Amino acid sequence: xxxxxxxxxxxxxxxxxxxxxxxxxxxxxxxxxxxxxxxxxxxxxxxxxxxxxxxxxxxxxxxxxxxxxxxxxxxxxxxxxxxxxxxxxxxxxxxxx
Numbered sequence: 001x002x003x004x005x006x007x008x009x010x011x012x013x014x015x016x017x018x019x020x021x022x023x024x025x026x027x028x029x030x031x032x033x034x035x036x037x038x039x040x041x042x043x044x045x046x047x048x049x050x051x052x053x054x055x056x057x058x059x060x061x062x063x064x065x066x067x068x069x070x071x072x073x074x075x076x077x078x079x080x081x082x083x084x085x086x087x088x089x090x091x092x093x094x095x096x097x
Contacts, residue, residue, distance in 0.1 A: 009052045042055070
């Protein structure tokens with residue numbers, strides 16, 4: 001299985017409503033993209049200096065599924081929103097066998 005983790009640190013001026021909308025749009029991808037085996041999205045609860053605001057953990061059968069997800073039009077729309085709202089986005093992808 002391929003684990004895909006993404007974290008967003010929103011710009012300070014981004015209102016809670018826009019942050020919540022982004023998280024809901026991320027969650028909606030599970031129903032739109034068949035290659036997603038599982039998907040979890042949540043808001044940070046610790047608010048540490050090192051914390052990011054939103055995290056996503058998605059699981060795919062392999063690299064091909066992640067690639068289709070990455071190129072999917074619905075993912076592209078949500079990714080663009082995340083980039084607009086964020087001062088920083090980080091990700092890591094690894095195999096878990």
